[in-house]
Amino acid sequence: MKRERFLVILGLLLSIMLLAACSNSSEPGSSNNTDNTSENHSSDDGNNAEDDPKEDITMRFWYPGEPEEVEKRLKEVFPHITFEWENIQVVNAYKETIEEEISKQKLPDIMVLTDYSLSILKGYEMLFDLTSLIEKHQLDMSDWPEYRIKAMHAHKPDDDGIYSLPGQLTYHGLAYNKDVFDKFSVPYPTDDMTWEEVIDLARKVTGERDGTQYRGLDIALDPQMVGMLDDWLVDADDEVHFENREDVKKVLSLIEEVASIPGNIPDNGKEDFFDPWSYGIYNERNVAMALHARYIAQGLAESAEESDINFDFVSWPLLDENNPTQPYTDGTFYAISPYSEYPDEAFKAIEYLISDEWIQNTDPLDYNMDILKDKNMEAFTRHPLNVPENRASEHQVTGRWLFGKSANRIIYEGVDINTAIREAQEEAETLIKEAKGSD
Numbered sequence: 013m014k015r016e017r018f019l020v021i022l023g024l025l026l027s028i029m030l031l032a033a034c035s036n037s038s039e040p041g042s043s044n045n046t047d048n049t050s051e052n053h054s055s056d057d058g059n060n061a062e063d064d065p066k067e068d069i070t071m072r073f074w075y076p077g078e079p080e081e082v083e084k085r086l087k088e089v090f091p092h093i094t095f096e097w098e099n100i101q102v103v104n105a106y107k108e109t110i111e112e113e114i115s116k117q118k119l120p121d122i123m124v125l126t127d128y129s130l131s132i133l134k135g136y137e138m139l140f141d142l143t144s145l146i147e148k149h150q151l152d153m154s155d156w157p158e159y160r161i162k163a164m165h166a167h168k169p170d171d172d173g174i175y176s177l178p179g180q181l182t183y184h185g186l187a188y189n190k191d192v193f194d195k196f197s198v199p200y201p202t203d204d205m206t207w208e209e210v211i212d213l214a215r216k217v218t219g220e221r222d223g224t225q226y227r228g229l230d231i232a233l234d235p236q237m238v239g240m241l242d243d244w245l246v247d248a249d250d251e252v253h254f255e256n257r258e259d260v261k262k263v264l265s266l267i268e269e270v271a272s273i274p275g276n277i278p279d280n281g282k283e284d285f286f287d288p289w290s291y292g293i294y295n296e297r298n299v300a301m302a303l304h305a306r307y308i309a310q311g312l313a314e315s316a317e318e319s320d321i322n323f324d325f326v327s328w329p330l331l332d333e334n335n336p337t338q339p340y341t342d343g344t345f346y347a348i349s350p351y352s353e354y355p356d357e358a359f360k361a362i363e364y365l366i367s368d369e370w371i372q373n374t375d376p377l378d379y380n381m382d383i384l385k386d387k388n389m390e391a392f393t394r395h396p397l398n399v400p401e402n403r404a405s406e407h408q409v410t411g412r413w414l415f416g417k418s419a420n421r422i423i424y425e426g427v428d429i430n431t432a433i434r435e436a437q438e439e440a441e442t443l444i445k446e447a448k449g450s451d
Contacts, residue, residue, distance in 0.1 A: 066092040069354055071121035071361075076101040082365075089364055093357060102129035110136065121352040122361060125176050125345040127167050131406030133347065134169065140350040141173035145359040151177075162399035163343055170248060170403065179366045181343035183306045183392040184236055186210065186329065189293055190322040192300040195221050201301065203327045203391055204336065207266050210301070210329040211273075217300040218276050227276045230293065230302040234286040234416030237263050239339025240331050240398060245411030248403035250444055252411065254437040262331070264419055264429050271423040283424040286416055294321060303328065305341075306392040313383045324387050327394040337398035407444045414440050 071093055075082070079097040086095060100106055100113065102125050113119065114136060123129075133139050146153075153161065160178055168175050186201060193200050196217045201210065214228025231237065238245065242259045246252055254260055271277055271285055280287045293299040293308075294315035302308065312323045328338035346362040348355055364370055418432040427435075 068092050068094070069357060070094045070096060071352070071354055071358060072096045072098060072118065074098050074100040074102065074120040074123040076124060085370070086361060086364070090357070090361060093361070102126070102132050104132065107132070119351040120349045121354060121358045123347045123349060125347050127342050127345075127404070128406040128409055129345070130167050130169070130175050130347075133175075138349055138351075139169070139173075139175050140348045140352075140355075141175060142177065142348065142359070143172075143174050145348075145355060146174060149356075149359055149363065151363060157396060159340065159397040159399045162401070163340065163397070164345075166399060166404055167406070168403065176345040176347040177362055177366050179344040179346060180371055181397060182341050183397070184239075184304065184328045184338050184341075185306065185325045185392040185394075186301055186327065187293055187304055187308050187312060187323060187325050188301045189297065189299065190324065191297070192217055192226055195226070196300075200324070201326045203388070203394060205326065205329055206333060207329040207331060211266070211269055214270065214276065214301060215273050218273050220275070224298055225275055227278065227299050228273055228301060229270055229276060230278065230299050230304075231267065231270065231286055232302060232304045232308075233341075234419060235341045235412050236303060236305070236339045237267060237419070238412045238415050239341045240337075241400075243400045243402060244404040244408050245415060246405040246407045246440065246444065248405055250405045250407055250448065252437055252440040252444065254411070254414075254433050254440065260415075260433060261429060264415075264422060264432065267419045268422050268429065277423070283420060285420055285423050293323070297321060309384055309387070309389065309392075310381070313381050316383055325391040326388060327391045330395075336395045338395045340397040340399045405444075407440075407447065410443050410447070411436075411440050414443075 069092065073079070073095050075097050076099055079095075083095055083097065086093070098113070098118075098120065100109055100120075100123075102110065102123055110132070123133075125133075130139065145151075160181065163178050163181060164174065164176065186205075188201050190200060196219070198213065198216045201213055205213075210229065216228070217226060218228035219226060240259075240263055241257075243253065243257075245254060245260075267285070277285065278287060293302040294312050309325065312321065315321055316323065330336050346365060348358045348362070352358050414436045418427075418436045421427040422429060422432050
């Protein structure tokens with residue numbers, strides 16, 4: 013099922029971003045006890061000199077993915093801290109594991125979160141307001157882009173608290189295979205092209221040459237398309253907003269137009285236009301362009317090392333030339349447990365993991381590979397992320413899944429856009445009502 017596929021993809025993306033990017037208490041904590049926790053349990057009261065010997069401590073880290081690279085670097089920066097790693101995602105699929113850890117009192121100090129994780133933590137009374145630690149350690153957010161601040165607030169409770177800090181966010185662009193364009197004698201794409209221009213280009217490089225069917229444009233993941241919308245599909249009050257929205261119609265129409273190019277639908281046998289495992293641009297080499305997250309760069313680079321594929325990147329197609337953005341889909345966020353005995357040390361570790369030094373210079377995905385040095389990697393960050401102003405519901409993930417399902421129904425079943433939108437609205441309302449009833 014596509015919902016199961018989404019969870020697999022979520023875990024994969026978290027692992028990739030994380031590569032790019034214990035304690036026990038007799039009294040339960042809450043989001044309002046940050047000051048007391050910091051004062052009572054921290055081994056660093058803010059008055060110690062930097063060169064004073066630090067107490068050896070152990071902290072538990074809920075970290076989905078392989079921690080070796082992160083652990084190696086953290087050990088260099090914080091030699092007095094031993095990290096115990098637990099492969100736990102704070103998502104609904106891991107609720108049973110989370111509850112088992114809580115029952116054993118194997119509670120974390122630091123947690124890696126995705127977009128709706130705070131809603132899950134709230135249910136277990138594991139929210140921890142970082143505001144006082146931000147002030148105490150003088151975390152400077154003045155040079156953060158606006159979209160990073162918005163992402164920090166997008167999924168939190170409706171109060172003035174700050175419950176997680178953003179690390180690596182997912183950036184997107186358009187990858188293209190120069191060899192396919194050369195075969196069709198068509199000019200390469202450029203930065204700042206509109207959707208209409210990219211679709212027109214895709215038509216020109218879709219067709220058969222020398223017995224091979226070439227496809228003009230792949231859309232690798234449907235959440236990227238949802239990320240272009242002006243607002244969330246499910247708001248903070250769990251209200252569903254598919255209907256009466258021009259942006260929803262426009263994006264579904266774009267997807268329909270891409271699929272309508274004769275010969276452009278992938279032959280994956282799944283009736284899934286957003287199959288992330290096709291990657292025809294560097295597997296079969298029969299795709300001219302692919303809309304993708306930045307980590308496609310490493311896949312293309314590795315493929316090019318084995319052959320002579322000639323590729324490059326340009327920016328994500330623009331939906332609005334007057335407001336150039338790229339999709340906001342997800343990111344890596346870090347939170348501290350209210351049960352941590354070492355909130356100050358945990359905060360310092362997080363502060364490092366969200367720093368420019370880590371994000372830009374200690375990226376295990378290695379976008380500095382020799383083969384990428386002459387590529388247009390700046391395309392992935394050319395435009396800001398499109399983070400809506402308002403807060404989202406934890407059920408936004410349901411809306412996102414149904415958006416992709418609706419697009420596939422339009423493509424493979426011939427359902428008209430208005431009907432698909434109406435039925436998505438109804439199904440989302442039903443699913444969310446059922447989910448809330450089972451809480």
